[in-house]
Amino acid sequence: MKNYIYLPIVCERGQYTTLTTSTLLNLFNQKHPYMRTFICSFLVIAMFVSSTSCNNTSGKKPGASEYSENSAESASHIIEYTNLIVDMSNKHNSYLEDVVNNTTKLEEALKHPNDHYRFITINKPFSAPDFHQFNQKVKIDEPVKELSSPDKKFFKDSITKYQGLFATMQATNNRMHEYITAEDYKDDKGSKGYAIIDTLRGQIAQLYSLKSAIVKKVEVVADASEQIILKDSPLKEYIIAMKKDMGNIRSFIDLLGSEEKYAGIEAKAKAQYDSLEKAQAEHAQINIDNAKKANEDHSFNTFYDDFHKLLLNARKRMRDAGEKGHFESYDLESLDSDYDSLVRDYNNFNS
Incomplete structure (x- = not known):
């Protein structure tokens, strides 16, 4: 059993929250320092797959019934795939949080362009590359065959879009640090810096809105599969x-x-x-x-x-x-x- 049975892992921090771009940007624009810190340390953190899913045996969640008759092995393959999504989310957590915090630091630093210390404390976050084992058959951009056709399409389209958005956000973040390194704020009075901040925040809002939808789908699919595996575990x-x-x-x-x-x-x-x-x-x-x-x-x-x-x-x-x-x-x-x-x-x- 241990050789092939997978159980769902979970995302670090925060329950999933549906945040539209406008909602998240409105939160970012709150002037109260407590609210700004609250956003950075709680809302803008990756989602946690519902903790009560494996304890819910009295009824099926919408979309879960099509998996209820799967074998334990099929259920395990599905969870092996959804775990890759959770892994990706966990790996991105600290990076995204650091980027959010850096936009706040830069915003404050631009108000004091002669205070060099404010700029040199804005450190570029490290994003660990995704490594795959040489014999790993399941890949995050290739949903497993055990998923339903609609769910395969959802994950294929959503993960592709998410990865593209993440790469775009990383490129914008690189531009921000090049802007700081070159001290271009001395030439444009911070105008490009503020524009980069707005762009980054918008991109991060889109990432979290999409991630929320992905993790909600993971919860439904993993919940149904987990109940099969745990039945006699x-x-x-x-x-x-x-x-x-x-x-x-x-x-x-x-x-x-x-x-x-x-x-x-x-x-x-x-x-x-x-x-x-x-x-x-x-x-x-x-x-x-x-x-x-x-x-x-x-x-x-x-x-x-x-x-x-x-x-x-x-x-x-x-x-x-x-x-x-x-x-x-x-x-x-x-x-x-x-x-x-x-x-x-x-x-x-x-x-």
């Missing part, structure tokens, strides 16, 4: 527990960043924290005999150790927010980083 209990916990943690972190004043959400945040603490204690005690047989006991234990660390971090930052009256951007970023660790733990469990 000895690892089902662990996977359901971890995915449910990740979904609740994500909602908790999102709540903490949803209001400028902590007092407005403090009671709800404490209630969610208590619920998470209870879940961590219960799920960490799940019998791991089946996980040991699959050599996944270490990954499972690591997940709940990291979950405990996240709770300790959250408790500290909630106390600080209560004293200051609000969460700082670095508080949310720290919790996002802890969440990313859980996603990696979960993906390691399924690798």
Whole structure:
């Protein structure tokens, strides 16, 4: 079974959010510094495939019924393909976030053209190339045959468009850094710089709008396939527990960043924290005999150790927010980083 069965991995950070270009640009144009930081650290981050999917056995999602009669092997092939999409999303996360942050830095630097330090701190982000194993049969731009014809067309068209948009955005980002390196802002009083910023933000808005649609489709397809694989899987209990916990943690972190004043959400945040603490204690005690047989006991234990660390971090930052009256951007970023660790733990469990 371990030789060919694949289980869905998930994207790091953030639930998927449908953002139109105009909506995202309006958010970018918010003048309040809290809102600007909130956008960079939460909304403009890759999407997370719904954490409750494998726990939904009472009904099928729209579009999922056509896969319900697949064999476990066919379902595994579909998930192997959708995992490539999630991998791509995860690899692009930090790059896109850095580009967004750099547009804000450049925007501020252009207001102070004689302050050289503001410009030299705008570092060009690194984007790791996509490497494929020499014997890898499944490719992201070639949807597997087990997908329905409409879904194959959707993924083929959408991934091609996304990759093209991403390459265009990278080229624009390169132009921005050439502009900074040549110090051309001294010649044009920042006009080209502001134009590049607007172009980059528009391209990133398009990327996230398209990525949202892709990940929603991944969720539907992977959900149906996952239910087939988990039906008789000895690892089902662990996977359901971890995915449910990740979904609740994500909602908790999102709540903490949803209001400028902590007092407005403090009671709800404490209630969610208590619920998470209870879940961590219960799920960490799940019998791991089946996980040991699959050599996944270490990954499972690591997940709940990291979950405990996240709770300790959250408790500290909630106390600080209560004293200051609000969460700082670095508080949310720290919790996002802890969440990313859980996603990696979960993906390691399924690798």
